Amino acid sequence: MIFVLVARFSENVTFVCFNTRGLPFIPHLDSLPTFNRSSNGPVRLPIVDKYKDMGTVVLGKLESGSISRAQQLVMMPNRHVVEVLSLLSDDVETEDAVPGENLKLRLKGIEEEEILPGFILCTPENLCHTGRTFDAQIVIIEHKSIICPGYNAVLHIHSCIEEVQITVRAHL
Numbered sequence: 001m002i003f004v005l006v007a008r009f010s011e012n013v014t015f016v017c018f019n020t021r022g023l024p025f026i027p028h029l030d031s032l033p034t035f036n037r038s039s040n041g042p043v044r045l046p047i048v049d050k051y052k053d054m055g056t057v058v059l060g061k062l063e064s065g066s067i068s069r070a071q072q073l074v075m076m077p078n079r080h081v082v083e084v085l086s087l088l089s090d091d092v093e094t095e096d097a098v099p100g101e102n103l104k105l106r107l108k109g110i111e112e113e114e115i116l117p118g119f120i121l122c123t124p125e126n127l128c129h130t131g132r133t134f135d136a137q138i139v140i141i142e143h144k145s146i147i148c149p150g151y152n153a154v155l156h157i158h159s160c161i162e163e164v165q166i167t168v169r170a171h172l
Contacts, residue, residue: 037099038064042126043073045103046159047119052112055085058121060159061102065123068096073121075110077130082109082121118160 023031043065050058067073071084088104089097097103105121122128140147151166 037062039066039098041065041099042128043067043121043123044128045105045121047075047115047117047121048159049117050112050115054106056107056110056112056115058105058107058115059103060105060121062097062099064099066096066098067103067105067121072124074124074127075107075115076120076122076128078114078119079127080110080114081124082107118158118162 022028041064044063045058045060045067046063047058048060050056067084067087069084069087073082073084074080075082084105085108086106087094087097089101091104120128147166147169149167149169153164153166155162155164
């Protein structure tokens, strides 16, 4: 693809480009539909990071539901019941949080060593589903070694990073 750029990304860009159609990049991003997050839905907060600072602190983005101070939650998949001692949204202490906010939560009832990135905080009434095995269809674009049953790889799904093993290779 050969092109000549003569304006900034945020303006209507005039360029010569072969095999392309549609809006320039920034107007295209502006035209995408907004993502609605349900504040009435079940609490889902995937854990991105954790550390110990006068207790256990976890970081993540609230995907759905709402969280408030002193609320009882469950850390999945190990099913530890925890209590929210303090709640920070963008490093500002707050009483409650709505979906889409990046949060730091100080938790009571769990140690930092018992949490891994990818764990999810849920309400006790509506736990998220867990599983140990699943079927996946993958496309390998470029790889130098042979991939066969028994091959180990690293799987990245949202904030979860896990070592996996390929058990069956299907031919299509």
